[in-house]
Amino acid sequence: MKQFTSVHDVEDIEALVREALVLKQHPYAHESLGKHKTLGLIFLNPSLRTRLSTQKAAQSLGMNVMVMNMGQEGWALETQDGAIMNGTTVEHIKDAAAVMGEYCDILGMRSFPKLQNVEDDYSEEILQKFIQYANVPFVSLESATRHPLQSLADLITITEHAPKGRRPKVVLTWAPHVKALPQAVPNSFAEWMCAADVDFVITHPEGYELDPQFTNGATITYNQQEALNGADFIYVKNWSTYQPYGQVLTQDASWMLTNQHLANTNNAKVMHCLPVRRNVELSDEILDGPNSLVVQTAANREFAAQAVLRLLLEGLK
Amino acid sequence: MKQFTSVHDVEDIEALVREALVLKQHPYAHESLGKHKTLGLIFLNPSLRTRLSTQKAAQSLGMNVMVMNMGQEGWALETQDGAIMNGTTVEHIKDAAAVMGEYCDILGMRSFPKLQNVEDDYSEEILQKFIQYANVPFVSLESATRHPLQSLADLITITEHAPKGRRPKVVLTWAPHVKALPQAVPNSFAEWMCAADVDFVITHPEGYELDPQFTNGATITYNQQEALNGADFIYVKNWSTYQPYGQVLTQDASWMLTNQHLANTNNAKVMHCLPVRRNVELSDEILDGPNSLVVQTAANREFAAQAVLRLLLEGLK
Amino acid sequence: MKQFTSVHDVEDIEALVREALVLKQHPYAHESLGKHKTLGLIFLNPSLRTRLSTQKAAQSLGMNVMVMNMGQEGWALETQDGAIMNGTTVEHIKDAAAVMGEYCDILGMRSFPKLQNVEDDYSEEILQKFIQYANVPFVSLESATRHPLQSLADLITITEHAPKGRRPKVVLTWAPHVKALPQAVPNSFAEWMCAADVDFVITHPEGYELDPQFTNGATITYNQQEALNGADFIYVKNWSTYQPYGQVLTQDASWMLTNQHLANTNNAKVMHCLPVRRNVELSDEILDGPNSLVVQTAANREFAAQAVLRLLLEGLK
Numbered sequence: 014m015k016q017f018t019s020v021h022d023v024e025d026i027e028a029l030v031r032e033a034l035v036l037k038q039h040p041y042a043h044e045s046l047g048k049h050k051t052l053g054l055i056f057l058n059p060s061l062r063t064r065l066s067t068q069k070a071a072q073s074l075g076m077n078v079m080v081m082n083m084g085q086e087g088w089a090l091e092t093q094d095g096a097i098m099n100g101t102t103v104e105h106i107k108d109a110a111a112v113m114g115e116y117c118d119i120l121g122m123r124s125f126p127k128l129q130n131v132e133d134d135y136s137e138e139i140l141q142k143f144i145q146y147a148n149v150p151f152v153s154l155e156s157a158t159r160h161p162l163q164s165l166a167d168l169i170t171i172t173e174h175a176p177k178g179r180r181p182k183v184v185l186t187w188a189p190h191v192k193a194l195p196q197a198v199p200n201s202f203a204e205w206m207c208a209a210d211v212d213f214v215i216t217h218p219e220g221y222e223l224d225p226q227f228t229n230g231a232t233i234t235y236n237q238q239e240a241l242n243g244a245d246f247i248y249v250k251n252w253s254t255y256q257p258y259g260q261v262l263t264q265d266a267s268w269m270l271t272n273q274h275l276a277n278t279n280n281a282k283v284m285h286c287l288p289v290r291r292n293v294e295l296s297d298e299i300l301d302g303p304n305s306l307v308v309q310t311a312a313n314r315e316f317a318a319q320a321v322l323r324l325l326l327e328g329l330k
Numbered sequence: 331m332k333q334f335t336s337v338h339d340v341e342d343i344e345a346l347v348r349e350a351l352v353l354k355q356h357p358y359a360h361e362s363l364g365k366h367k368t369l370g371l372i373f374l375n376p377s378l379r380t381r382l383s384t385q386k387a388a389q390s391l392g393m394n395v396m397v398m399n400m401g402q403e404g405w406a407l408e409t410q411d412g413a414i415m416n417g418t419t420v421e422h423i424k425d426a427a428a429v430m431g432e433y434c435d436i437l438g439m440r441s442f443p444k445l446q447n448v449e450d451d452y453s454e455e456i457l458q459k460f461i462q463y464a465n466v467p468f469v470s471l472e473s474a475t476r477h478p479l480q481s482l483a484d485l486i487t488i489t490e491h492a493p494k495g496r497r498p499k500v501v502l503t504w505a506p507h508v509k510a511l512p513q514a515v516p517n518s519f520a521e522w523m524c525a526a527d528v529d530f531v532i533t534h535p536e537g538y539e540l541d542p543q544f545t546n547g548a549t550i551t552y553n554q555q556e557a558l559n560g561a562d563f564i565y566v567k568n569w570s571t572y573q574p575y576g577q578v579l580t581q582d583a584s585w586m587l588t589n590q591h592l593a594n595t596n597n598a599k600v601m602h603c604l605p606v607r608r609n610v611e612l613s614d615e616i617l618d619g620p621n622s623l624v625v626q627t628a629a630n631r632e633f634a635a636q637a638v639l640r641l642l643l644e645g646l647k
Numbered sequence: 648m649k650q651f652t653s654v655h656d657v658e659d660i661e662a663l664v665r666e667a668l669v670l671k672q673h674p675y676a677h678e679s680l681g682k683h684k685t686l687g688l689i690f691l692n693p694s695l696r697t698r699l700s701t702q703k704a705a706q707s708l709g710m711n712v713m714v715m716n717m718g719q720e721g722w723a724l725e726t727q728d729g730a731i732m733n734g735t736t737v738e739h740i741k742d743a744a745a746v747m748g749e750y751c752d753i754l755g756m757r758s759f760p761k762l763q764n765v766e767d768d769y770s771e772e773i774l775q776k777f778i779q780y781a782n783v784p785f786v787s788l789e790s791a792t793r794h795p796l797q798s799l800a801d802l803i804t805i806t807e808h809a810p811k812g813r814r815p816k817v818v819l820t821w822a823p824h825v826k827a828l829p830q831a832v833p834n835s836f837a838e839w840m841c842a843a844d845v846d847f848v849i850t851h852p853e854g855y856e857l858d859p860q861f862t863n864g865a866t867i868t869y870n871q872q873e874a875l876n877g878a879d880f881i882y883v884k885n886w887s888t889y890q891p892y893g894q895v896l897t898q899d900a901s902w903m904l905t906n907q908h909l910a911n912t913n914n915a916k917v918m919h920c921l922p923v924r925r926n927v928e929l930s931d932e933i934l935d936g937p938n939s940l941v942v943q944t945a946a947n948r949e950f951a952a953q954a955v956l957r958l959l960l961e962g963l964k
Contacts, residue, residue: 041366049675051703059405061426065396065433069368072394077706079699088693088922097926099825104922108934108941109695112921115946116699191416287429288405288421292414300425307425312432358683376722378743382713382750386685389711508733604746605722605738609731617742624742629749 014324016144016151018137019159020205026168027210033169033313033320040073040319046326047076053117054080054154057090057139058125062287062314063154063162067121070319074326079117092139106139107146114147119325126157126195128259134158134195135224150325152318158224160197163286164205165317170310171211171246174282180212181245182279186237187217188294189264190251198286199252200227207231216240220262224255237268244278246306249285249295271296275304282306331641333461333468335454336476337522343485344527350486350630350637357390357636363643364393370434371397371471374407374456375442379604379631380471380479384438387635391643396434409456423456424463431464436642443474443512445576451475451512452541467642469635475541477514480603481522482634487627488528488563491599497529498562499596503554504534505611506581507568515603516569517544524548533557534569537579541572554585561595563623566602566612588613592621599623648958650778650785653793654839660802661844667803667947667954674707674953680960681710687751688714688788691724691773692759696921696948697788697796701755704953708960713751726773740773741780748781753959760791760829762893768792769858784959786952792858794831797920798839799951804944805845805880808916814846815879816913820871821851822928823898824885832920833886834861841865850874854896858889871902878912880940883919883929905930909938916940 016022023029036042052071054064064080071078083090090109091102098105113120122143126134134157144151153161175181183206185199199215200223206213207230214232215223222233234240241247249270254260269292275281283299285307291297299305333339340346353359369388371381381397388395400407407426408419415422430437439460443451451474461468470478492498500523502516516532517540523530524547531549532540539550551557558564566587571577586609592598600616602624608614616622650656657663670676686705688698698714705712717724724743725736732739747754756777760768768791778785787795809815817840819833833849834857840847841864848866849857856867868874875881883904888894903926909915917933919941925931933939 049707051706053699061398061405061421062429065370065398065430068396069394069433072368073366077703079702081695081699088695091925095926095931098924099927103924104695105925108921108923108925111942112696112945113699115942116703116949287425289425290415290420291408291422291425292412293416297412308428308432311429315433378715378722378738379746382687382715382747385713386711386750389685390683604742606742607732607737608725608739608742609729610733614729625745625749628746632750 014328017161017321017325018140018151018153018156019161019201020164020208026208029165029320030169030172032323033165033316034173036319037316043323044073044075046323047071047074050118050326050329051077051079051116052322053113053120054078055113055120055122056082056154058123060123060154062311063123066314067154067162067318070315070322073319074322076322092142106142110143110146111148114149117149118329119150119152119322120147121152121154123154124156126197128193128195128253131255131258150328152321152325155197157195158197159201161201162314162317162321163198164201165321166310166313167202167248167284168205168209169313169317170284170306174306176245180210182212182214182243183246183248184240184244185215185248185250186240186270187221187268188249188251188270189266189268190290190294191264193253193259193261194251196223196252196255199223199250202248203227203231214240218263218265218268220254221252222255241274241281242277244281247278247281247283249283251294269294269296270299272298272302280304284310287311331645334478334638334642335457335468335470335473336478336518337481337525343525346482346637347486347489349640350482350633351490353636354633360640361390361392363640364388364391367435367643367646368394368396368433369639370430370437371395372430372437372439373399373471375440377440377471379628380440383631384471384479384635387632387639390636391639409459423459427460427463428465431466434466435646436467436469436639437464438469438471440471441473443514445510445512445570448572448575467645469638469642472514474512475514476518478518479631479634479638480515481518482638483627483630484519484565484601485522485526486630486634487601487623491623493562497527499529499531499560500563500565501557501561502532502565502567503557503587504538504585505566505568505587506583506585507607507611508581510570510576510578511568513540513569513572516540516567519565520544520548531557535580535582535585537571538569539572558591558598559594561598564595564598564600566600568611586611586613587616589615589619597621601627604628648962651795651955651959652774652785652787652790653795653835654798654842660839660842663799663954664803664806666957667799667950668807670953671950677957678707678709680957681705681708684752684960684963685711685713685750686956687747687754688712689747689754689756690716690788692757694757694788696945697757700948701788701796701952704949704956707953708956726776740776744777744780745782748783751783752963753784753786753956754781755786755788757788758790760831762827762829762887765889765892784962786955786959789831791829792831793835795835796948796951796955797832798835799955800944800947801836801882801918802839802843803947803951804918804940808940810879814844816846816848816877817880817882818874818878819849819882819884820874820904821855821902822883822885822904823900823902824924824928827887827893827895828885830857830886830889833857833884836882837861837865848874852897852899852902854888855886856889875908875915876911878915881912881915881917883917885928903928903930904933906932906936914938918944921945
């Protein structure tokens with residue numbers, strides 16, 4: 014594997030999940046694989062889980078890790094080709110990426126969308142230019158439209174807790190939030206679930222339709238109650254609108270997941286990528302109760318990253 | 331040992347000091363003890379000595395270290411139970427701590443007091459919640475009311491320089507400062523000295539009484555000159571008032587330690603935890619003269635941290 | 648070697664370049680040399696290339712590395728001797744340096760000039776005090792007046808691409824910029840080129856004369872076209888004036904290097920230390936064309952740092 018930016022970069026997602034679960038049992042089984050290899054983690058935006066889990070995963074594989082928080086430690090990057098750089102950007106992404114590619118064997122980058130112009134964000138220009146100019150194997154640490162390490166950890170967690178002998182029903186439900194958030198996590202979760210061996214339903218208020226390229230194959234409904242009926246897993250997440258872009262249409266509190274919402278489910282396990290706004294997106298009673306898998310999912314971020322880095326390292330040989 | 335948050339967590343402080351002094355001679359004697367173990371250092375506030383000395387100590391024990399500066403790289407944490415998180419906090423400490431506990435074998439955290447409400451700060455709510463939810467062995471990197479790694483380094487330094495054959499006289503003296511500072515360092519120093527084999531005197535202007543839970547057993551006087559009489563060690567530190575909380579009552583320059591203050595001491599060694607406001611808390615002549623132990627004390631921070639981490643690592647077995 | 652702050656610290660620059668080129672072929676040949684040795688990298692100003700390349704170089708030599716971004720993670724340092732520190736500086740450089748010297752076997756520091764007072768900046772007071780009080784071997788990560796790791800990487804790159812059998816002609820040309828920049832890179836490049844086996848010419852608009860202590864031995868002309876005639880290497884860089892200090896006298900776009908400027912050169916290779924303002928200092932056509940060595944030069948930063956660190960480590964024995 015040369016890059017991990019979406020489910021489409023993965024040849025066999027079931028094998029990748031199995032590999033992650035083996036690494037969870039034997040995290041140091043490949044600790045010499047990364048010897049003399051350097052991973053550079055570039056954050057244009059803040060990170061807690063992604064930074065720590067990826068750093069830990071790389072160290073378990075014997076890699077050196079260099080973390081660069083560009084927002085604080087670096088500088089504003091220019092992304093437009095042909096720009097006359099007489100403004101506030103101090104370096105073109107072409108040059109910064111090419112240089113970082115010289116020092117690192119594998120690079121990861123996080124870059125959030127600006128939520129102002131849908132074409133700009135959905136073109137994934139920053140991600141694509143960075144990959145092109147860095148010219149080394151690449152792992153996305155969340156981009157404008159996807160968060161594949163999160164989605165892989167989600168699928169690992171669902172696999173661990175799935176009912177035996179039948180396909181689980183997985184529901185992605187929109188939840189309220191105080192801010193306009195990207196669609197990266199729901200987009201990515203949707204495309205991984207559509208590729209996985211699950212029954213997948215998406216529910217959200219009218220107007221919150223995701224870009225169909227990510228949801229093709231899913232059942233979509235505005236009726237949350239109907240969607241949750243018989244669910245084995247409920248994935249809770251806020252997002253802002255895709256069309257028109259980046260809007261908050263409602264903060265309807267009835268969409269906040271509470272124990273009441275679990276009534277007609279199959280004693281559903283509840284997931285969220287974190288950070289979560291407690292008592293806005295999900296109630297305390299769920300997050301602190303027996304149905305929550307949020308911490309277990311975050312823990313699986315480490316093994317998702319380790320399985321991906323292992324494939325990227327194998328690809329270096 | 332499962333946590334190091336105060337002197338009360340230490341079974342035998344003399345043995346811990348001896349262990350640190352042995353590590354100072356042989357810092358790599360246990361370099362395989364920390365193999366495959368990860369230390370996470372979480373800073374909610376800035377740090378120089380604590381960050382570098384603890385990082386170095388962990389590396390000498392063979393640990394991996396991940397540093398997270400939450401103020402800059404992370405986000406504002408919610409600490410109130412049951413909060414409806416529709417404001418500026420982006421993650422509850424419950425969730426952040428639980429996740430970091432999944433990635434790390436041992437965690438350390440620094441969290442300063444806000445100096446606004448004494449009950450809030452002295453409840454050590456942030457520290458206690460972090461420990462509870464992280465659910466892994468823990469080392470305080472300074473909390474609202476204590477700085478135990480500093481106090482251990484102080485005691486190591488006093489032990490190294492103590493007069494032979496008799497108990498040393500140790501004086502903690504208040505010093506002026508331009509800002510309202512926490513009581514963590516003097517509280518912590520006081521409770522370690524009260525537990526150690528020394529004669530311990532505290533002196534400060536009227537109104538600067540520390541919380542008696544930390545000073546029980548110490549002689550306390552407003553007369554600095556009397557306190558310093560015959561001193562072997564003088565520990566200089568500013569703090570703001572405990573009751574009423576967080577006030578600056580005086581900046582009386584006569585409390586600034588100068589060579590003149592050493593006249594009736596036993597050629598006292600002078601200590602300070604650093605950073606120090608030169609010519610406000612202590613004069614240049616002392617800091618740059620032969621009686622200063624400030625750099626030696628800072629150097630001992632490394633071995634204080636190493637001795638503590640060693641006990642925490644042994645506790646993992 | 649005990650310190651690397653300028654070309655004057657290097658006994659044999661040709662041998663150092665050869666050593667770097669050997670390390671480029673065999674980066675792990677000395678990976679046990681740095682065992683149990685800690686490198687501290689202190690940044691008072693932002694850094695991308697210097698931080699990553701030096702960190703990588705140290706890791707390849709088996710060192711532990713601790714990075715401290717003082718601007719964000721630390722605090723404002725006092726540099727004036729005898730200061731009464733009742734203002735905004737929280738620690739004197741004397742104390743901070745002495746403490747960091749206790750935790751680290753080798754220290755590096757970056758400190759930019761303020762461009763306000765030429766005597767202050769050109770005294771290199773911060774650098775010299777830091778070295779004095781840290782009291783361990785030191786590597787400059789760019790100071791007020793010099794950037795020697797950059798200059799060494801420049802000379803390595805020129806050596807790699809030099810014509811066989813004759814001295815290359817190397818031209819340093821001023822280029823426009825939107826901001827007032829330090830003279831550290833051109834000063835340093837000039838003094839290395841004056842010491843190297845090259846024909847060296849400097850060209851800039853009237854008023855941009857560098858401090859003669861750095862340019863002694865160079866041919867200096869205001870005529871860029873004449874300077875570029877027959878050049879093998881063109882080093883492009885903006886700087887603000889030395890006398891009167893820190894001014895921007897012109898932004899004359901005719902000084903921006905374009906392919907047209909290469910017409911009468913010896914198919915000159917073009918260099919820049921990066922970050923570069925595209926289409927202000929250099930045109931896209933040059934940076935993206937076959938004559939550019941900017942990425943190759945940045946890549947050589949790693950081996951410049953590794954060669955220097957190796958000498959500093961050998962000096963510890």
